Amino acid sequence: MEYLVTMTTQVPAGTPEGDVQDIRTREAAHSRDLAAQGNLLRLWRPPLQPGEWRSLGMFAAGDGDQLEKVLASMPLRVWRTDEVTPLAPHPNDPTGQTEKPRSVAPEFLTTFTVTVPAGTPRETVDAALAREAASAREQAGQGHLLRLWTLPGQGRALGLWQAGDGAEIQAIMASLPLSVLGWMDVQTTPLTPHPSDPALAGG
Template sequence: MEYLVTMTTRVPDGTTEREVAEVRTREAAHSRELAARGRLLRLWRPPLGPGEWRSIGLFDDEGPDALERTLAAMPLRVWRTDEPTELGPHPADPGRGEVPVAADSEEYLVTFAVEGPSGTGSDSPAGSKRAGDVAAEGRLIRLWTLPDRDRAIGLWQAPGADRLREILHSGPVAGWRTVDTVPLTRHPSDPAQVT
């Protein structure tokens, strides 16, 4: 099962820079181990405010209990809280590894809900065809359903936010869709290979 995990770290007052550096070094090594075992698929940083320290990770684990064990074993967990979201399969998902991550593009997590007539969702024939088209263009990397099944979330890439908006506002269900976009920055420990 795949999970999107928002990880928020709060370093306690009085912690030395050396202690922080040691934990971060151990965290990076552990992240490489998780990636080698196929547990950590991707790692990003969302936009951060002053004093914030957050990451978003895409994990693959055997279930919620196994994911909790994986997250609990990570060195930064001593200062971190995790918010996992179980990701469900989406019929229009291009599939893991099918769309390469491009070095000349920025990545975005896009959550959307379709609020139109029956049969107009992203899993409709028209929505699935559009998803296939943008995946073939190298723009839609992955697509999942969210637990409430009324929403989906996708990992997208585009040369910039304006181009992403053009892509998202085209297609057969654009007028019935609400969209929330989070720009992502690659984390130094991201295991993805960039082409």
């Protein structure tokens, strides 16, 4: 099973810089080990405020208990809080497995929330979902859509995308059939590379 983990680190005031660097070095080494074991799939940095220390990680584990053991084994956990979101397969996922980036294009996470208007005929819904599935295949074929998962909650999904810039990803989101219908709310998070990302390290 795959999980998205938001990892927020707060170093205690007065901690010597040498101690911080030591743990960061051990964290990087342990991340490589977790990647080799197949537990750590990807790492990114989301937009950060000055002084904020936060990462997004894609992990694989048999269940929540195994994931907790993985997270607890990471050296930075002594200063870190983790927010775990379980991910389930999505029928429009283009690969069924985590891919490495296909290019150096920026990556984005998108959270979709679909709300079908009450009273919409079933055949109208089915036709819209079929167009959305076809669009997902097209976007994957163009190298934009890398992964798609189902999130907890009704009508929610998470996507991993590549695009040239923020304007291009917004144009892609606006072109999706469910967005055109006004049935889908999209929240987009731009991602920047993390030095311990297994994909960038050749993981």
